[in-house]
Amino acid sequence: MKKIGRISLTFLLVIAGAFVAVWTYSTFFNETKVVTVKEEQAVRYASLPADSEQKLPDLTFAAEKSVHAVVHIATQSVRTGQWSSGNPFIDEFFGLRNQQPQVQQGFGSGVILSEDGYIVTNNHVVEDAQKVKVILNDKREYDARVVGTDPSTDLALLKIDAEDLPFLTYGNSENLQLGEWVLAVGNPFNLTSTVTAGIVSARARNLGINQDTYSIESFIQTDAAVNPGNSGGALVNQQGNLVGINAAIASRTGSYSGYSFAIPVSIVKKVVEDLKEFGEVQRALIGVNIRDVDAELAKDMNLDKVEGVYVAGVTDNGAAKEAGIREKDVIITIDGEKVKTSAELQERISQYRPGDDIKVVVLRDNEQKQFTVTLRNRHGDTQIVRDNISVLGAEFETVDDNVKRELDIDYGIIIKDLKKGKLKDAGIQKGFIITNVNKKPIYEVNDFKREIGNARGGILVEGIYPNGESAYYVFGLGTE
Numbered sequence: 001m002k003k004i005g006r007i008s009l010t011f012l013l014v015i016a017g018a019f020v021a022v023w024t025y026s027t028f029f030n031e032t033k034v035v036t037v038k039e040e041q042a043v044r045y046a047s048l049p050a051d052s053e054q055k056l057p058d059l060t061f062a063a064e065k066s067v068h069a070v071v072h073i074a075t076q077s078v079r080t081g082q083w084s085s086g087n088p089f090i091d092e093f094f095g096l097r098n099q100q101p102q103v104q105q106g107f108g109s110g111v112i113l114s115e116d117g118y119i120v121t122n123n124h125v126v127e128d129a130q131k132v133k134v135i136l137n138d139k140r141e142y143d144a145r146v147v148g149t150d151p152s153t154d155l156a157l158l159k160i161d162a163e164d165l166p167f168l169t170y171g172n173s174e175n176l177q178l179g180e181w182v183l184a185v186g187n188p189f190n191l192t193s194t195v196t197a198g199i200v201s202a203r204a205r206n207l208g209i210n211q212d213t214y215s216i217e218s219f220i221q222t223d224a225a226v227n228p229g230n231s232g233g234a235l236v237n238q239q240g241n242l243v244g245i246n247a248a249i250a251s252r253t254g255s256y257s258g259y260s261f262a263i264p265v266s267i268v269k270k271v272v273e274d275l276k277e278f279g280e281v282q283r284a285l286i287g288v289n290i291r292d293v294d295a296e297l298a299k300d301m302n303l304d305k306v307e308g309v310y311v312a313g314v315t316d317n318g319a320a321k322e323a324g325i326r327e328k329d330v331i332i333t334i335d336g337e338k339v340k341t342s343a344e345l346q347e348r349i350s351q352y353r354p355g356d357d358i359k360v361v362v363l364r365d366n367e368q369k370q371f372t373v374t375l376r377n378r379h380g381d382t383q384i385v386r387d388n389i390s391v392l393g394a395e396f397e398t399v400d401d402n403v404k405r406e407l408d409i410d411y412g413i414i415i416k417d418l419k420k421g422k423l424k425d426a427g428i429q430k431g432f433i434i435t436n437v438n439k440k441p442i443y444e445v446n447d448f449k450r451e452i453g454n455a456r457g458g459i460l461v462e463g464i465y466p467n468g469e470s471a472y473y474v475f476g477l478g479t480e
Helices: 002-028 037-047 060-067 088-094 265-278 295-300 319-323 342-349 401-407 445-454
Strands: 070-079 102-112 118-121 131-135 141-143 145-150 155-159 181-186 194-205 219-222 234-236 242-250 259-264 288-292 309-314 330-334 357-364 367-374 394-398 413-418 433-437 458-464 470-476
Touching: 060 181, 060 194, 060 234, 102 181, 102 242, 118 265, 145 265, 155 265, 181 219, 181 242, 194 259, 194 342, 219 242, 242 265, 259 265, 288 342, 309 319, 309 342, 319 367, 330 342, 394 445, 413 445, 433 445
Parallel strands: none
Antiparallel strands: 070 102, 070 131, 102 118, 118 155, 131 141, 145 155, 181 194, 181 234, 194 219, 219 259, 234 242, 242 259, 288 309, 309 330, 330 357, 357 367, 394 413, 413 433, 433 458, 458 470
């Protein structure tokens, strides 16, 4: 009995000791602790693998998938010094003397988008080119035709007659994360099939380098090495999907010095679809003058966050004003997607066409208000513009500033090549400068396309020849 009593006593002492230990731990060692952000970062850093264990991403699949779908583009343009009237006496009087034509060579890159030969590149790669040649990665060469161009986004669509081509599929540029690995594929310095790697450094970057009146800039910034000749090449993600078209570098020397910029595929896809379907990009406008919200503006307007797009003004007869949006509103979402900067807003709107309805949420007096906005084109209507100029049988380019000064005109496009078509049938000659169509000024080729595309019935074309002779012509687009 005494032995059993001693065992019971020992057991009770063990139980009591356990309770004391639990109480001591819970009192002194198990306190609720508030973890700061800095401490969380330290814990996260400690959980990362040691330097010897870190592995770089495997980009070989993306490189192999994309290198065969990126092409080398060679262009040729012929430039002459001044225009000639064709009459040497008139040329002498007006100082118009022909100079020896100069052949200029250019080069860049492009991305095959379909197995039947549609290729996207930069507008500045093929601008003013008389001949465009595409060289595939396997050295095959094709003559390319320009389906359409869009200076406002610096994109162009080409077509070659080929089949069963390797091509890239669209990725999602809006899902790119800062620090994500990407590849730049192109032909820098005429070195074909070059692949460089880097990370996404920033998104929705507006550089102000595109001088087009309706320019759209929302670049993906990377530190992948891009040099002259890379323009128009592919920016791909780790899956080898197209997320951007390389377009520019930040450099004081003309060569890569740290940062490069690509047009996001969200813009590329819309431009390509429009050029294929209409021959013209259907540019949608919301009708506002905008600026980013900064700290000072947020303070003045008593905003909770320094984000959004400030409406500095609304266009008369524009889509925003018609919907009820006012000056001093702050746009915060487009169709449920947040917009924090002007570049992001432009990128969102660029994905729509005139006539599309979008939901716009604004802050007004710190209260959210939603509006339905029917987007319009820059002429204030919702009409889709189709490219009808192919029946005209002509090629055009913007008039040189020197010619404008000599002829005392402020705008116009010149007919640089004329074949059988409506213009030649109407009596118009090569070299004629078109200044107005149906009494509307023509500043650039896209203006001309728009007026011809929207024309109903007869078309009145006014302009001037290089010898100073004014003329006008009337014709219709109906088929005989």
